[in-house]
Amino acid sequence: MQxxxxxxxxxxxxxxxxxxxxxxxxxxxGGYRQIKTLHSLPKYYGYYAAIWCGIPGLILIAFxxxxxxSVILDRVIESLPADLRNLPESQLSxxxxxxxxxxxxxxxxxxxxxxxxxxxxxxxALHSSARRILSGLVILLGMIGLxxxxxxxxxxxRARNHVxxxxxxxxxxxxxxxxxxxVGILAxxxxxxxxxxxxxxxxxxxxxxxxxxQTALRADQVGSSGSFGAVPLFTGTLxxxxxxxxxxxxxxxxxxxxxxxxxxxxxxxxxxxALEILAGVPxxxxxxxxxxxxxxLLGDIGEFLGLEVASESALGxxxxxxxxxxxxxxxxxxxxxxxxxxxMRDGSYALGATQSETIKKVVLPAALPGIVGSTLLxxxxxxxxxxxxxxxxxxxxxxxxxxxxxxxxVTVQIVTLLVGDQEFDSAKTLAAFALGLVLFIVTLxxxxxxxxxxxRYREQYE
Amino acid sequence: xxxxxxxQDITEELGRTDNKVDLPSMSELASYVADQDTESGSEADSxxxxxxxxxxxxxxVRDCNVFYGDTHALIDVNLDIGRNEVVALIGPSGCGxxxxxxxxxxxxxxxxxxRVTGDLRLYGDDINARKTDVVLLRARVGMVFQKPNPxxxxxxxxxxxxxxxxGLASNRAELDEIVQTSLERAGLWDEVKDRLEEPGxxxxxxxxxxxxxxxxxxxxxxxxxxxxxxxxxxxIATARIEDLIDELSQxxxxxxxxxxxxxxxxxxxxxAYFHLGRVIEVDTTDKVxxxxxxxxxxxxxTGRFG
Ligand SMILES: Nc1ncnc2c1ncn2[C@@H]1O[C@H](COP(=O)(O)OP(=O)(O)OP(=O)(O)O)[C@@H](O)[C@H]1O
Ligand SMILES: [Mg+2]
Numbered sequence: 001m002q003x004x005x006x007x008x009x010x011x012x013x014x015x016x017x018x019x020x021x022x023x024x025x026x027x028x029x030g031g032y033r034q035i036k037t038l039h040s041l042p043k044y045y046g047y048y049a050a051i052w053c054g055i056p057g058l059i060l061i062a063f064x065x066x067x068x069x070s071v072i073l074d075r076v077i078e079s080l081p082a083d084l085r086n087l088p089e090s091q092l093s094x095x096x097x098x099x100x101x102x103x104x105x106x107x108x109x110x111x112x113x114x115x116x117x118x119x120x121x122x123x124x125a126l127h128s129s130a131r132r133i134l135s136g137l138v139i140l141l142g143m144i145g146l147x148x149x150x151x152x153x154x155x156x157x158r159a160r161n162h163v164x165x166x167x168x169x170x171x172x173x174x175x176x177x178x179x180x181x182x183v184g185i186l187a188x189x190x191x192x193x194x195x196x197x198x199x200x201x202x203x204x205x206x207x208x209x210x211x212x213x214q215t216a217l218r219a220d221q222v223g224s225s226g227s228f229g230a231v232p233l234f235t236g237t238l239x240x241x242x243x244x245x246x247x248x249x250x251x252x253x254x255x256x257x258x259x260x261x262x263x264x265x266x267x268x269x270x271x272x273x274a275l276e277i278l279a280g281v282p283x284x285x286x287x288x289x290x291x292x293x294x295x296x297l298l299g300d301i302g303e304f305l306g307l308e309v310a311s312e313s314a315l316g317x318x319x320x321x322x323x324x325x326x327x328x329x330x331x332x333x334x335x336x337x338x339x340x341x342x343x344m345r346d347g348s349y350a351l352g353a354t355q356s357e358t359i360k361k362v363v364l365p366a367a368l369p370g371i372v373g374s375t376l377l378x379x380x381x382x383x384x385x386x387x388x389x390x391x392x393x394x395x396x397x398x399x400x401x402x403x404x405x406x407x408x409x410v411t412v413q414i415v416t417l418l419v420g421d422q423e424f425d426s427a428k429t430l431a432a433f434a435l436g437l438v439l440f441i442v443t444l445x446x447x448x449x450x451x452x453x454x455x456r457y458r459e460q461y462e
Numbered sequence: 463x464x465x466x467x468x469x470q471d472i473t474e475e476l477g478r479t480d481n482k483v484d485l486p487s488m489s490e491l492a493s494y495v496a497d498q499d500t501e502s503g504s505e506a507d508s509x510x511x512x513x514x515x516x517x518x519x520x521x522x523v524r525d526c527n528v529f530y531g532d533t534h535a536l537i538d539v540n541l542d543i544g545r546n547e548v549v550a551l552i553g554p555s556g557c558g559x560x561x562x563x564x565x566x567x568x569x570x571x572x573x574x575x576x577r578v579t580g581d582l583r584l585y586g587d588d589i590n591a592r593k594t595d596v597v598l599l600r601a602r603v604g605m606v607f608q609k610p611n612p613x614x615x616x617x618x619x620x621x622x623x624x625x626x627x628x629g630l631a632s633n634r635a636e637l638d639e640i641v642q643t644s645l646e647r648a649g650l651w652d653e654v655k656d657r658l659e660e661p662g663x664x665x666x667x668x669x670x671x672x673x674x675x676x677x678x679x680x681x682x683x684x685x686x687x688x689x690x691x692x693x694x695x696x697x698i699a700t701a702r703i704e705d706l707i708d709e710l711s712q713x714x715x716x717x718x719x720x721x722x723x724x725x726x727x728x729x730x731x732x733x734a735y736f737h738l739g740r741v742i743e744v745d746t747t748d749k750v751x752x753x754x755x756x757x758x759x760x761x762x763x764t765g766r767f768g
Pocket of ligand 1 (some may be wrong): 562
């Protein structure tokens with residue numbers, strides 16, 4: 001039986017249980033007019049029955065999905081002849097792949113051995129019998145569950161509270177899912193990064209000044225053993241982020257001040273959505289803009305001034321990234337500035353300060369911690385930004401502070417390392433995970449710090 | 463005259479006798495109000511009881527009206543504030559006391575929907591004129607708020623804020639001098655002289671309010687407006703501020719809004735009673751509290767409502 005069919009059957013059983021439970025509740029109460037003698041509304045008894053019927057089966061299915069395949073594979077491997085069974089792990093996994101492919105009838109490669117075909121048959125047989133057993137168990141569990149619910153169902157049963165508990169459990173599961181995913185991502189990145197650091201020492205990676213990740217494809221190749229000094233990537237990332245913040249911080253802040261202090265309500269209703277549109281432009285579009293509009297423009301200006309501007313300069317990428325971040329800075333700062341109490345402004349006005357004096361001397365200093373926090377959040381955005389730099393910053397890992405030259409960033413290198421056919425255990429590919437880990441740690445640190453600052457600031461005025 | 467105002471008047475009258483009586487409907491009231499408004503000399507137009515002028519006026523207000531959008535918050539208000547005197551503004555909540563004093567230094571400008579008309583003068587200068595320099599006006603007419611609102615800066619910087627803005631000190635020594643005298647006159651110097659660099663927000667509520675007063679007098683205003691300056695303070699801090707007001711009145715004209723009859727009696731020479739946007743009665747504080755000329759004033763000061 002297919003899994004989808006099984007799930008449908010289970011759902012149908014749950015619906016049926018709902019109706020049975022509801023009906024039974026009304027029955028025990030002694031008719032529809034007597035339902036006020038029940039502890040809960042009849043529908044809660046229905047849900048109660050449906051939960052008893054459906055949930056155990058669902059749990060069983062989830063459990064089966066998690067372990068069945070590996071258990072079955074173990075059995076299949078045991079059945080293989082000794083020479084295959086004792087292969088090293090990497091080759092064994094190839095054999096297993098072959099078996100699976102044969103099992104689904106994809107291709108029986110002509111040189112595959114007869115044992116593999118036998119194993120594939122075993123694999124199929126085990127799977128189908130396992131699924132039969134599963135189906136039987138799930139349906140049985142559903143019926144047992146309904147039976148239990150039926151027996152327990154009494155007018156004084158607190159069905160409503162039980163249902164409440166299940167709802168809460170569901171919500172908790174949903175919210176922990178996001179956390180577990182984050183942890184999972186971190187773990188996988190960490191795992192691969194550790195493998196990288198077994199090949200390349202951490203210190204070489206963190207402090208090396210040369211980045212050229214071309215490793216030899218064949219053992220007899222010479223001259224490209226790969227060099228994984230990530231410093232040029234870090235400086236490139238910092239340079240571009242710095243230029244971006246140089247653009248975004250003043251413009252974003254001034255926008256926020258204008259919007260929160262000067263703008264009339266009419267202006268605000270137009271400008272705020274416009275800024276949100278800016279925030280909603282896909283970054284790949286900013287990428288075109290950087291590569292096709294800004295970069296040539298900078299080149300022309302550079303030529304005019306007698307400066308040499310690389311076609312993929314840090315300046316171009318930084319400028320466009322700055323524009324992308326403006327709405328981010330402005331909307332966060334706007335919130336922070338609005339949180340400064342009006343009484344503070346009134347105090348300043350009452351002493352004869354003008355509006356700009358009040359903003360400069362009272363509002364901004366009072367909002368400063370929050371503004372710093374929001375700027376840090378924007379920095380972490382800039383560091384993690386990928387698409388603009390992929391399109392507009394170069395690939396050359398130059399160690400330079402000159403914004404007119406091409407530099408490359410951590411994110412760009414991760415993309416180039418992983419795009420295309422890759423061997424997943426070469427140092428070159430694993431380097432991407434090490435870079436990802438650094439990126440993750442830095443942005444996480446920045447975010448935590450920024451949120452901490454913003455929160456502390458909020459408390460001050462509550 | 464607002465229909466609601468009449469209705470509320472009646473409610474208040476009834477509240478004291480028998481509130482089981484059916485009130486006339488809004489439409490009945492509206493026709494009644496229309497009649498009243500056409501009659502000359504009706505109660506609506508009746509002049510303020512008592513004498514609203516001062517012998518030696520610093521500020522004069524004539525026919526002041528304030529609108530918040532469609533709400534008529536102040537109606538034909540006349541009132542003077544004399545030199546070296548404390549005027550107490552009393553009246554039930556929402557009667558327009560804050561609105562009134564905010565007219566005197568144009569703080570109502572900060573409210574978009576507020577519109578002020580009338581003839582308001584500070585030593586003959588038109589306060590409300592379009593060409594009036596609001597910034598200068600506010601330096602001449604200082605204001606202390608209900609809730610202490612020191613800036614999140616050091617005690618020193620709080621007091622130095624105004625003098626710095628207006629360039630009152632040409633060097634650090636002069637500024638130090640201004641800060642010290644202001645704090646001394648606000649009666650705060652002894653308590654903070656060793657913690658001038660600590661944040662002003664770290665002081666106690668009463669100290670903060672005195673800091674705000676010091677901040678206000680540091681720019682040497684001619685008038686000080688105080689909007690319930692003691693409502694957030696305990697009795698001891700209140701007493702200190704009251705002493706301070708007494709002292710300050712030797713140099714400044716002061717208008718103080720208060721909800722405490724005792725406080726008005728203690729600190730002020732004249733008292734104005736506000737009711738539903740009008741000044742009902744102005745007279746010497748003594749007279750207002752012992753022998754009020756208007757029924758509403760009497761009801762209020764004897765604590766029958768408000
Ligand atoms: N910013 C504003 N917008 C609209 N209406 C306002 C505003 N400020 C005050 N009002 C209205 O004006 C009237 C007078 O208010 P005001 O604050 O002057 O009263 P008050 O006498 O100071 O009262 P309280 O003793 O409670 O401080 C009230 O009806 C109030 O609702
Ligand atoms: Mg008030």
